[in-house]
Amino acid sequence: MLSYFANPSKFEAFARKGGPIAFGIFLICTLVATVGGLLLAPEDYQQGDSARILYIHAPTAWLSLSAYTFIAMMSLIAFIWRHPVADVTARAAAAPGAAFTALALLSGAIWGAPTWGAAWVWDARLTSMLLLFFIYIGYIAVWAAATDTARAARIARILALVGFINIPIVKFSVDWWNTLHQPASILRIGGPTIHPSMLWPLLVMMVGFTALLAWFVFVGARADLIAQRNQRAEASAPSRPLDNPTAIIDESPA
Amino acid sequence: MSASPRFLRATFARDFAIATRSGGGWFYGLLFFALFATLSGLAIGPERASLAIAAPAIAWLATAFALQLASADCFESDFRDGTLRVLAAENESLAPYYVGKLLSLIATIGVPLICVIPVVFLMFGTPASDVSGAAALIIIGMPALLVIVLFAAAIATGLRAAGLLASLIGAPLAAAPLIFGVLSVKSLFERGVFWSPETMLVAALGLFFGVLLPPFSIAALRYGLE
Amino acid sequence: MSASPRFLRATFARDFAIATRSGGGWFYGLLFFALFATLSGLAIGPERASLAIAAPAIAWLATAFALQLASADCFESDFRDGTLRVLAAENESLAPYYVGKLLSLIATIGVPLICVIPVVFLMFGTPASDVSGAAALIIIGMPALLVIVLFAAAIATGLRAAGLLASLIGAPLAAAPLIFGVLSVKSLFERGVFWSPETMLVAALGLFFGVLLPPFSIAALRYGLE
Amino acid sequence: MGPYQTSWNVRARDLGCDRGGRAIVRGVSFTLESGDALQLFGANGAGKSTLLNVFGGVATPAEGALHWQAGPAASWDARTPQRQVLFLADAPSVKAQLTAHEHLRFWAAAYGLPNGDRESAISAALERVGIEKLKDTRAERFSAGQRRRLDFARALLARRPIWLLDEPTAALDAQSAEVIGVAITDHLSAGGVAIIATHATLNAPSKRLAIG
Amino acid sequence: MGPYQTSWNVRARDLGCDRGGRAIVRGVSFTLESGDALQLFGANGAGKSTLLNVFGGVATPAEGALHWQAGPAASWDARTPQRQVLFLADAPSVKAQLTAHEHLRFWAAAYGLPNGDRESAISAALERVGIEKLKDTRAERFSAGQRRRLDFARALLARRPIWLLDEPTAALDAQSAEVIGVAITDHLSAGGVAIIATHATLNAPSKRLAIG
Amino acid sequence: MEFADYGRYTPHIVACYGATVVVIGGLIAYYRRRLNRALKADEKSGDVPSNRKS
Numbered sequence A: 001m002l003s004y005f006a007n008p009s010k011f012e013a014f015a016r017k018g019g020p021i022a023f024g025i026f027l028i029c030t031l032v033a034t035v036g037g038l039l040l041a042p043e044d045y046q047q048g049d050s051a052r053i054l055y056i057h058a059p060t061a062w063l064s065l066s067a068y069t070f071i072a073m074m075s076l077i078a079f080i081w082r083h084p085v086a087d088v089t090a091r092a093a094a095a096p097g098a099a100f101t102a103l104a105l106l107s108g109a110i111w112g113a114p115t116w117g118a119a120w121v122w123d124a125r126l127t128s129m130l131l132l133f134f135i136y137i138g139y140i141a142v143w144a145a146a147t148d149t150a151r152a153a154r155i156a157r158i159l160a161l162v163g164f165i166n167i168p169i170v171k172f173s174v175d176w177w178n179t180l181h182q183p184a185s186i187l188r189i190g191g192p193t194i195h196p197s198m199l200w201p202l203l204v205m206m207v208g209f210t211a212l213l214a215w216f217v218f219v220g221a222r223a224d225l226i227a228q229r230n231q232r233a234e235a236s237a238p239s240r241p242l243d244n245p246t247a248i249i250d251e252s253p254a
Numbered sequence B, C: 001m002s003a004s005p006r007f008l009r010a011t012f013a014r015d016f017a018i019a020t021r022s023g024g025g026w027f028y029g030l031l032f033f034a035l036f037a038t039l040s041g042l043a044i045g046p047e048r049a050s051l052a053i054a055a056p057a058i059a060w061l062a063t064a065f066a067l068q069l070a071s072a073d074c075f076e077s078d079f080r081d082g083t084l085r086v087l088a089a090e091n092e093s094l095a096p097y098y099v100g101k102l103l104s105l106i107a108t109i110g111v112p113l114i115c116v117i118p119v120v121f122l123m124f125g126t127p128a129s130d131v132s133g134a135a136a137l138i139i140i141g142m143p144a145l146l147v148i149v150l151f152a153a154a155i156a157t158g159l160r161a162a163g164l165l166a167s168l169i170g171a172p173l174a175a176a177p178l179i180f181g182v183l184s185v186k187s188l189f190e191r192g193v194f195w196s197p198e199t200m201l202v203a204a205l206g207l208f209f210g211v212l213l214p215p216f217s218i219a220a221l222r223y224g225l226e
Numbered sequence D, E: 001m002g003p004y005q006t007s008w009n010v011r012a013r014d015l016g017c018d019r020g021g022r023a024i025v026r027g028v029s030f031t032l033e034s035g036d037a038l039q040l041f042g043a044n045g046a047g048k049s050t051l052l053n054v055f056g057g058v059a060t061p062a063e064g065a066l067h068w069q070a071g072p073a074a075s076w077d078a079r080t081p082q083r084q085v086l087f088l089a090d091a092p093s094v095k096a097q098l099t100a101h102e103h104l105r106f107w108a109a110a111y112g113l114p115n116g117d118r119e120s121a122i123s124a125a126l127e128r129v130g131i132e133k134l135k136d137t138r139a140e141r142f143s144a145g146q147r148r149r150l151d152f153a154r155a156l157l158a159r160r161p162i163w164l165l166d167e168p169t170a171a172l173d174a175q176s177a178e179v180i181g182v183a184i185t186d187h188l189s190a191g192g193v194a195i196i197a198t199h200a201t202l203n204a205p206s207k208r209l210a211i212g
Numbered sequence F: 001m002e003f004a005d006y007g008r009y010t011p012h013i014v015a016c017y018g019a020t021v022v023v024i025g026g027l028i029a030y031y032r033r034r035l036n037r038a039l040k041a042d043e044k045s046g047d048v049p050s051n052r053k054s
């Protein structure tokens, strides 16, 4: 499986087929979930209609963590086995990951303003999320700041791995510290604790956004692989000996 | 000189291109600002009272340091690769060059900073009604900070002790606008006065430094060459 | 390897010489520290209560930024002029090189910082009896900060705008020691407890990062070259 | 310099190098024995420096392979070839803040020179490249050529059997270029191998390979 | 390049230059007319670059004097000689982040080239030094020689009657060195003056002055 | 229930969903453009993408 995808051309073919499928799932799911979340689901008895922000907030927050986990996993694979495809997929997930993080922060702030009375508080969940955003930016900046992509890949792997220590902190900050933010009510051991009529659009939205992340990875990685291949293909003339060729060349060049 | 505006434009265009390229300075100056504010918020902790006390100081310091970092080696590369020598020999005055640098600094770091300063105030719990006023106060202080950091960079250029001298010279100069800038924001928060005496002083300092420092910076650039 | 200690000593001696010669980063770091502390003190104003509240945060922030600035382009010059390539090819491990850098950083910025940290606490009205304890708490946090800034510098080496990129990479990592470091000083001030849980946590973080980051930094230096 | 202990054999077979994802050089093949020098020829941008980086173990070849072999293959491990190599890049690696002597002292340690030899070896190297008077001058006060001479002093200090030199005589005056030619000849007759990228005609006997 | 408008006359009388407080060069005297080239010879560290800096108006002479005189001295003011000078230092002034085209566009403005000519002049200069293909490549991806060629393109662009060139052919391949020799010859026959510090033998006819 | 009336929370919900559409939409457009550019360059070099060994 791993070695199958490590072959760039096989991965490219797979991504070419997978892209439209992922995009289709994303469109259908988000459409259904938006209708469900904005029109069908009841308003929260405490928070009123503001709770509908949940359908953006939770999926983006969840995916911001998943995307980074994916990047870290791919970086580990690339670090150990040096699979060229792993780097490219990790890179492709970075910009969407950062976008999801920004959206989770933004939707949280928009939601916090009416419910907490403050758009921002310096508690562990929010702060660690902000740090996750900076880690994403740092990861993207390393890719952007290198003149040589192979070099960027090697450095980015290491950064991604070290940055991963922030992920459990984000995830469990609500349990470890006293935060204003509520603890997990859906992705928790023992099953979700919210009402099914509010739950189903959320789950559908999560599926849709996950499909979107997959699409980003397929398309971004494909673009990089194709570009790499193109650059390599630019032929360059073989070198030749100037004098006493026999002394220099033991096998005649192809 | 008919050549001057063109020379200014060319300097601006070149520096703007260099700064906005991937890995260019603008992005990092901005990020430094954000990181500085974030780490300060973290260090201060979640209590709203402490945050509110610290907000003006942190916003001003973050602005000053972001500008300082973005401009620190502003002339250094031109000096080291000889570009500055040629420009000094070609032109009676390095003023267009200086102005081009200043404008590119404003465009690449000043404007982005102006966009994020309000966010920092919000994160530090400043009431929404005060945020734009506080940001405006910092904008009033920016001219002074800009010419100061450019002056420090110009002085440092070509001297062996580049970074050292720049900060030695920049720091005392920046102290005055910073102190009165912080006080002006405080008086806005505490007494609701925008045009407090401190604000006037900051504006006056901007004018004073704005008139005084550019000629000295230009002179420093030229004499640094000889 | 018998060559390793010698290689380490040579790296240290060279870096120490470069740093203490004109224009070294150490002075800039120290100056930033002093400047930051002074300006924040001025910004907060003369009230003893607010100063006391702010003191731990300011001392920690100033330390973190000073270390960051002093180390930001620590490996850059060796990378750019090819020295690092040769060293990587010559040695199985860049560990002696890394340790040499670390020691020279400690000698040129760590030690001077340790000398001025008590002064900052005194300036902020910390009771004399608490000053040495507070400074000791920051010293406990320094190992974590040092390996973090070196990691950031190693990652940024050879990339565009390396110095600024390093602060972007270091900041998220430095957050944890910073937060708990400030809390540990606070618990000393408020409850008189030196070995509070926060202090333990800072020490543990130093150990954790001290074990985790050096290998990653060395790997980043080496794999960055291939 | 005493003769090198072992004899060496360097073989490249259909070597190709990429840079920034682009193919730069393809199909480089040669064999060098102890005492051989290879001069890389080629227009600017042909890929000489790229190739030297690969020989120096700094970059990995995109295709083909490079073999190094010591005569008696006794003390052989994966990293040994690197330890046999001296690589001078096209821009001198000289720190402006250090004096010539401090610079070479660092490199002596980096190349694992025994402590006892160090001072005499440094003096000899400085004298050979003709900058003994600048021993205690910081490199920021050197002229372009003086800086490159100091860089070359490293080669004399390192005592490595395989030299990779990227434009060793650029910016040098005729006399210094001559000195370097002699140093290379000495190196070869002591049983060393040298691969040199240069646009100048070298004073040492060498094979020639055109790149690009 | 059209011939230069006025004829020039450059005279040095007992010129001396200091650097870092030390006397570097003393007693330099020469006279150059339109069409003359002067090649500065001398060992590394002799003071060629120092001298060129003085000619370029970057440093002031410690003793003696340098006179520039245009044929019809009509449009003459204190700074005019500087405006007639093109100075290429020993290290190329090329910004890594800029493409070749952006680089030359900046220099075109700095040298006051009329806007109308600009694009064609830039293309012509790039083509002449043989890097037209790298027009839109950032200089960080240039080889050492490509970077120096780009630097020389500036000389072609500036159209100045007095050229001060510090090692213009270092790091260049033979063909490019030839191109630069031809460019200098063209410059001289158009009525220009050139002062060149180089260790290589120049392809253009020139007077020679030994320094140091 | 009136269509899409969230009372005093309307601006919040509009801001939140609107920002999401803008950010995600922008990123999708950017990724598509990157892919298309790569494909175009690939066509120019005149080869069928998946049949070439790398």
Ligand code: HEM
Binding pocket: A054, A057, A058, A061, A062, A065, A104, A105, A106, A107, A108, A109, A111, A112, A113, A115, A116, A119, A120, A125, A126, A127, A129, A130, A170, A171, A181, A182, A183, A184, A185, A186, A187, A188
């Ligand atoms: C800027 C502010 C905020 C940030 C950075 C933030 C961050 C997060 C994160 C990272 C998660 C995902 C946790 C996981 O996957 O396990 C999450 C989930 C959630 N957040 Fe927030 N949040 C913020 C504000 C808010 C506000 C104001 C509310 C509501 C009052 C809220 C309610 C929720 C809910 C209900 C979940 C779903 C938890 C679950 O069931 O797993 N958040 N948030």
Ligand SMILES: Nc1ncnc2c1ncn2[C@@H]1O[C@H](COP(=O)(O)OP(=O)(O)OP(=O)(O)O)[C@@H](O)[C@H]1O
Binding pocket: D140, D141, D142, D143, D144, D145, D146, D171, D173, E019, E020, E021, E022, E024, E042, E043, E044, E045, E046, E047, E048, E049, E050, E051, E090
């Ligand atoms: N900043 C400085 N301070 C003091 N002396 C200096 C300084 N820079 C250079 N020198 C000295 O001035 C002398 C002349 O240097 P210059 O660069 O002019 O030599 P050059 O003739 O151009 O040599 P090269 O052929 O190596 O380029 C050298 O001996 C050098 O040591």
Ligand SMILES: Nc1ncnc2c1ncn2[C@@H]1O[C@H](COP(=O)(O)OP(=O)(O)OP(=O)(O)O)[C@@H](O)[C@H]1O
Binding pocket: A147, A148, D019, D020, D021, D022, D024, D042, D043, D044, D045, D046, D047, D048, D049, D050, D051, D090, E140, E141, E142, E143, E144, E145, E146, E171, E173
């Ligand atoms: N970072 C890079 N990314 C992409 N291409 C590069 C990079 N660096 C160099 N190149 C290209 O690689 C080619 C070979 O460069 P190299 O430096 O090896 O040339 P060279 O033969 O040493 O030339 P010179 O004689 O000028 O030193 C050049 O055409 C250059 O444009």
Ligand SMILES: [Mg+2]
Binding pocket: D048, D049, D050, D090, D166, D197, E143, E144, E145
């Ligand atoms: Mg080269």
Ligand SMILES: [Mg+2]
Binding pocket: D143, D144, D145, E048, E049, E050, E090, E166
């Ligand atoms: Mg010179």
